[in-house]
Amino acid sequence: MAAHVTTTARLHLGFFDLGAGPGRRFGSLGLALDRPTTRISIEQADRPIVEGHEAERALHYLAILQAALGLPSHHALFIEAAMPPHAGLGSGTQLALAIGAGLRALHRLPPDPRRDAALLGRGARSGIGIALFDAGGLVVDGGRGDAAQPPPLLARLPIPADWRVILVLDRGRAGLSGAGEIAAFAALPAMAEPVSAKLCRLALMAALPALAEDDLAAFGAAITRMQEILGDYFAPAQGGRFTSPAVAAALARLAAAGAVGIGQSSWGPSGFAFTRGHASAEALAAQAAAPGLEIHVCRARNEAATVSIA
Numbered sequence: 001m002a003a004h005v006t007t008t009a010r011l012h013l014g015f016f017d018l019g020a021g022p023g024r025r026f027g028s029l030g031l032a033l034d035r036p037t038t039r040i041s042i043e044q045a046d047r048p049i050v051e052g053h054e055a056e057r058a059l060h061y062l063a064i065l066q067a068a069l070g071l072p073s074h075h076a077l078f079i080e081a082a083m084p085p086h087a088g089l090g091s092g093t094q095l096a097l098a099i100g101a102g103l104r105a106l107h108r109l110p111p112d113p114r115r116d117a118a119l120l121g122r123g124a125r126s127g128i129g130i131a132l133f134d135a136g137g138l139v140v141d142g143g144r145g146d147a148a149q150p151p152p153l154l155a156r157l158p159i160p161a162d163w164r165v166i167l168v169l170d171r172g173r174a175g176l177s178g179a180g181e182i183a184a185f186a187a188l189p190a191m192a193e194p195v196s197a198k199l200c201r202l203a204l205m206a207a208l209p210a211l212a213e214d215d216l217a218a219f220g221a222a223i224t225r226m227q228e229i230l231g232d233y234f235a236p237a238q239g240g241r242f243t244s245p246a247v248a249a250a251l252a253r254l255a256a257a258g259a260v261g262i263g264q265s266s267w268g269p270s271g272f273a274f275t276r277g278h279a280s281a282e283a284l285a286a287q288a289a290a291p292g293l294e295i296h297v298c299r300a301r302n303e304a305a306t307v308s309i310a
Contacts, residue, residue, distance in 0.1 A: 002309070007101075018191035023145060028141055040078065044076075054217065062075060069107070070105070097130065117130045127152065131153040135304050136302045137298075140155040169258055199230070206222035207226070216275075219258025224255075234267075244288060253287050
């Protein structure tokens with residue numbers, strides 16, 4: 001018997017508070033996509049086996065979880081598909097949670113993605129990847145407090161079925177991660193209170209109500225403005241509002257052609273834009289195309305990661 005887990009990419013749409021804050025820091029908004037995917041299978045074995053993309057990282061996660069869950073047996077882990085690493089799509093968290101979910105399903109243990117994330121050092125700043133693994137849709141997390149646990153989920157809303165996301169990937173570049181990311185956050189100045197207040201207002205009083213009322217234009221305007229503010233804040237660390245000049249140029253073409261909600265997910269280099277309807281998305285994607293870029297038309301995913309035993 002083997003456990004099979006499939007999880008998908010997420011967009012990080014922005015942080016709310018990067019200052020000292022009222023006892024909490026970060027807080028963020030994000031949504032799940034239907035692609036790219038990470039797909040694994042895991043079964044008991046006579047010796048540790050890990051095959052596929054990100055094998056070294058996966059072996060590390062597997063060893064920590066086996067010890068923490070008190071599992072006596074070895075396991076064979078096969079990574080059958082993996083989303084691109086360091087692209088701003090949450091690949092590390094999704095791989096970690098997929099391994100945790102697979103181990104728990106295989107040994108008939110209750111799912112606990114928040115504990116798995118804490119054990120594996122995920123959710124240090126944003127909790128959206130954990131919440132989206134567990135539920136899909138669009139989620140809001142409450143940032144990190146003093147407790148040594150991932151940020152709490154505050155809200156979840158489904159994405160309308162006809163909304164589409166145009167995802168722009170630049171495989172030739174990588175977003176900040178690991179020590180580079182830690183150093184970047186340490187070097188950036190504290191975010192001014194009025195800026196944090198503006199971001200919170202855009203999220204709570206613009207983006208979320210617009211989503212609830214299926215108003216893509218208003219949602220897109222709020223996300224674009226949040227992304228402009230955050231892009232300027234992070235520009236000293238990433239060389240401008242966008243990590244990839246090629247992605248920035250593609251997003252400018254998409255905006256000129258009528259797409260809304262223009263931005264970069266996390267440190268990038270992946271960029272995104274929203275539109276309504278598949279035909280519109282395909283037409284816009286054709287206009288964004290350029291050498292060195294991958295353009296994908298995605299749906300939002302309103303479901304949790306899938307876990308099965310066979």
